[in-house]
Amino acid sequence: MQGWFFVIILVLTACALFYIGRSRAVATVGGDPTVLHSKPGFHGAFVMICGMVPAVLLFFTWLLFSRYLTSAYVTAQLGADFANLATIEQNALIRNMRSFADRTDLSALSQLEAEAVEHYRAFVGRAALILQIVIGVLVVAGGWFAMRAIHQELRARQFVEKTVMSVLIAASGVAILTTLGIVLSLIFESVNFFQKVNFLDFLFGTHWSPQSAFEGVGEEATDRNSEVFGAIPVFAGTLLITAIAILVAAPIGLMSAIYLSDYASPKVRATAKPIMEILAGIPTVVYGFFAALTVAPFFRNTGEAIGISVSSESALAAGLVMGIMIIPFVSSLSDDVINSVPQSLRDGSAGLGATKSETIRRVILPAALPGIVSALMLAISRAIGETMIVVMAAGLSANMTVNPLEAVTTVTVQIVTLLVGDQEFDSAKTLAAFALGLVLFCVTLLLNVIALRVIKKYREQYD
Template sequence: MIGYLVLALFALFAVTYFMGRRRALTSVSGEISKLHSLPSHHGMFLGLAAAGPALIAVAIWSIATPGIESSIIKSRFAAELAGLGIPQVEAFVRDARAIAFGGLVGFTDATKEAAAIAYRSIHQTSIAIILALSAVLAAAGFYLAYSRIAPAYRARHVVERVLKIFLILCSVVAILTTVGIVLSLIFESLRFFQQVPFYKFLFGLHWSPQSAFTGAGTEAGAVDPNIFGAVPLFVGTLLITLIAMLVAAPIGLMSAIYLSDYASRSVRAVAKPVLEILAGIPTVVYGFFAALTVAPFFRGLGESVGLGVASESALAAGVVMGIMIIPFVSSLSDDVINAVPQSLRDGSAGLGATKSETIRKVVLPAALPGIVSAMLLAVSRAIGETMIVVMAAGLAANLTLNPLEAVTTVTVQIVTLLVGDQEFDSAKTLAAFALGLVLFCITLALNIIALRVVQKYREQYD
């Protein structure tokens, strides 16, 4: 229902835009020069006034309503929920919401059914309220804005002011989202480090969070900190990323050099889109390819020369991941190389340098900042990949540098720890936030290094 309401508001914006434009033209008998603002500004003004407040109300309603509805359900069924912990109460409300909207739950009872009926009734009431409020706001906004459209009205100033505020809000949302992510990682990680020492997590060599509360020699309910050593995860992540970059970096960079300096226009027009198709393939398809084709190929190849290759190996995952990120390196490097001024190439050729010498000694050094950025993006993409590792490298946290053995990565373990209903006060679940914090710090360090490189060479070639 809300989706239809949003679509109706966008349709209202389109209709009122043309109505405002037409009224502005009519008010001056078609002589645009008599208008203070362009007809499009008047149309935009009427469209924003008619649909904007209603859209804001719908957005606020969408954010606030779930919490309000859940609070009402908790208060109505406070007697039935008395004695239950916070996780059980949240699970009850979640099941009631699922039943109310036709979802499936593990089990149900009379209390949940009654809560679902109440939840459905409350939700229908809130929808009726937001529909009525949206209609009132749209009608009032349309009336006030339509009556103001006149030759001397400064619609452009109003529209530009509204768009400026919108852009500022978008920037604020992006900043607050980043701050929220960082703070959530830090606070949850601090809760984890209260149970597991920081040094045992960073330098421990054994990772087995599934047995967090069954460690030998620990008291009942106590946490064994010795099973939260994340070094195997860091080593596995770096190993697979290294293999992926050994595949993607040379192939992607050489492809970019060929497409930018050697390929004809007809070849480039075909080769570049075909190469970039790799970026549009879902990662799960790459995972199938790695598990069903690449991994058996490497295992058979290893057996033919007397090497033991695991069914799920870092080599298979790294090679397929490298193929996946080739377009990131190739496309970005190609754009950067093409951005190098032609005058540098002409000057090098005028001094007697060959084409290959010009590329090696002039073009690539000038394009180095952009190439470093492309490599950094590829590394970040490789570090954050999950599906390929799950299907081709496995879940075993082995501490090894042998690419022929099974390993796992930080992102895979984060997903594994957060699958299903979790208690966010246990070390097993909080370990995912600690892993995320370390991953964030590593990525931040890579970005800082890349910025330093970019600044150094940009001063030389600008």
């Protein structure tokens, strides 16, 4: 409620500043706005920007860091009492402190926790007061300064446009910030992980069972720890499922694209394309549900009927459904690629008396090969990063096998299992997920960068 109140105050202040600036501008030229360099509205916006922007920036900075600052303050106040607690207890204390901050009845809390709440309230109260004062001063000072600057020749429009331009530039910087955030957080946590577990043991170890690495093992039994963090079986499982998915999606997707672009009547195309799009729009969790509850039991029962043992979390079921999921992806990318092969090549081949399929197989596909290969690389990257299908339909235990009827696990499954639930950011178990995430990010990024480059080159060739 307080938040909304604050927002309303901000909006009202902004409107007031705008109005003041506007009327001041009109007043300075004796009521004839046409002699102003910029229209009065720009003067209004000028005053508003000067008054509001610093204040709002300060407010958001506070929002971002307030939680961090409050916990830092409270921990410092509690001193050794707090430092002596285990990490889990420390986290619980902070959590309780926050949730009880607004309540009057503190009887459910321990002595230390109640003390923490007191410190918390004191700090937040003081900080809020200071913040309000500083914001008020900023608004008044900024507004007053801007008011003083208003005169007939003020280039208010340029100022406003420059401000808007900086906002636009900042917005496009968010994408860079996101990438930076991803890279830094993955690298930071991974480096922490590799301080506990040898990098080479992780990358080339063949035994993966992080659940058996208990808390504290990270510091104590390093060799045993290294032994349970060998990610090769996880990578192998990912590759197996990805391979199955691509074996399903590549031929079906490619043939669909060929059929739709070169054979299908406009009517068939008009029906089949939306169906492909529906397939692409279904959330992955639905595919996962289908894989786990329909496809996997079907394979297991079929296997049972013919006397083959099929795991109920077989790589085949997960891979097959994932393959179906990326069919539309492969087919739409291939469709683009095939369509960008110039018509003159088709005519040339047809003019020599080639049948359609000969033209496609011997002229179009070879010509489109680079594009198709990069489409498949994008599809592989998509399959490697796909999470929900494998979380729901693939296994948890890391088996090294190429048998698609057995259960294997994947990078994404492991990330989810390691991170869902409560995390301790200093345990090797949690950090391992970030190391896996880093590998996942690097591999998919590499595939994408190469694929996008090849496609770009390929398109340039026919433009």
